[in-house]
Amino acid sequence: GAVVSQHPSWVICKSGTSVKIECRSLDFQATTMFWYRQFPKQSLMLMATSNEGSKATYEQGVEKDKFLINHASLTLSTLTVTSAHPEDSSFYICSTGGGTGQGNTEAFFGQGTRLTVV
Amino acid sequence: AQSVTQPDIHITVSEGASLELRCNYSYGATPYLFWYVQSPGQGLQLLLKYFSGDTLVQGIKGFEAEFKRSQSSFNLRKPSVHWSDAAEYFCAVGASWGKLQFGAGTQVVVTP
Numbered sequence: 001g002a003v004v005s006q007h008p009s010w011v012i013c014k015s016g017t018s019v020k021i022e023c024r025s026l027d028f029q030a031t032t033m034f035w036y037r038q039f040p041k042q043s044l045m046l047m048a049t050s051n052e053g054s055k056a057t058y059e060q061g062v063e064k065d066k067f068l069i070n071h072a073s074l075t076l077s078t079l080t081v082t083s084a085h086p087e088d089s090s091f092y093i094c095s096t097g098g099g100t101g102q103g104n105t106e107a108f109f110g111q112g113t114r115l116t117v118v
Numbered sequence: 119a120q121s122v123t124q125p126d127i128h129i130t131v132s133e134g135a136s137l138e139l140r141c142n143y144s145y146g147a148t149p150y151l152f153w154y155v156q157s158p159g160q161g162l163q164l165l166l167k168y169f170s171g172d173t174l175v176q177g178i179k180g181f182e183a184e185f186k187r188s189q190s191s192f193n194l195r196k197p198s199v200h201w202s203d204a205a206e207y208f209c210a211v212g213a214s215w216g217k218l219q220f221g222a223g224t225q226v227v228v229t230p
Contacts, residue, residue, distance in 0.1 A: 006161070034216055043208060043220045044162075093161055097215050106152070106215050111161040 003027050006094055006110030013084055013117055021079045021113045023094030029074035030096040034107070035067075038091040050077040050094075084117040091115075120145045122211050124221035131199050132229050139194040139224050141209030151192045152210040152218065153183055162208065167215075168192065179203070204228040 003026040013019050023033055031052045036044040048069055049057040056069035066088075068080040077096075081088055091114050095107040123142045131137050143149060150169050154162040166177025173185040183194045192209060206225050212218040 032216060034218075043222045044218075046217060046219070049217060091159075095162075095216070095218075106164050106167055107218065109154075109161040109163075112159070114159065 004094065004096055004108045004110045006113055008113060009111060010114040011116070013115070015085055015117055016083055018080055018082045019084055019115060021081070021092055021094075021115075023077045023079070023096070023110050025075050025096050025108075030077075031074065033071060033077040033094055033096040035069065035077075035079050036093045036095065038093060038112075040091075044093060047079075047092075052077075081115065084115070086117045089115055089117045120149075120211060120219055122209055122219055122221035124207075124209055124224050126224045127222065128225045128227070130227045130229060133201055134198050137194075137196045137199045137203070137226065139207050139209075139226070141192045141194065141221060143190050143192065143209070143211045145190075145211055147213070149211045150214055151183075151185060152212075153177065153181070153192075153194045154208045154210060154220075155179075156206045156208065156223075158205075165194070165207075199226075199228055201228050201230075 005024045007022045033050040035047045037047050038044045046059050047062045050069045050071040052071045052074050058064045071077040091112050093112040094110045121144045125140050152167045153165040156162050165181045166175045168175045168185045175183050181196050185192050206223045208223045209221040210218040
């Protein structure tokens with residue numbers, strides 16, 4: 001299957017600082033990527049849909065100015081948590097399909113990023 | 119509105135015993151259905167998926183799932199669990215492969 005690499009795997013930052021998380025599709029071109037957040041002992045919640053070359057689409061309740069998404073190329077989407085606070089501490093996971101065009105039948109997930117804001 | 123329900127938050131099963139994880143969904147159209155497994159601190163691995171056709175789907179690691187439209191269910195089964203099957207299991211539904219709604223997850227514990 002396709003390979004999706006997410007970096008970093010874990011990060012600790014101070015309150016008020018910003019953190020950037022990268023999601024790369026290593027062996028295909030992805031026009032669309034998805035960002036999910038998972039709080040401890042909870043399920044994944046879709047945060048936003050990242051579209052290459054255009055603005056991301058955010059789910060209801062997700063602050064677009066706080067969670068900045070950039071999808072400048074077909075192999076890279078980034079999520080920046082701005083002015084992070086302890087309540088932003090979570091597990092962030094990206095996903096994408098197997099490539100552009102038709103025929104995608106499953107999502108491939110990155111290994112996730114554990115963010116801890118202190 | 120679409121939703122996914124996994125009634126069992128936690129299941130304990132003996133190694134070698136059978137396992138069944140329940141998943142019920144509510145969706146306005148014929149959904150794409152998925153089962154994913156997540157080990158602690160890890161991303162998600164696809165076990166199997168259903169789009170159309172044969173309602174009994176075979177997946178990796180000996181798992182299978184059956185789509186029952188009349189019951190809006192997509193239950194996951196494994197005849198004989200191994201200690202390595204201990205993990206969190208998520209059922210997911212969507213209009214395609216991408217934008218998915220996940221159930222709350224079922225934590226599976228395997229005892230010797």
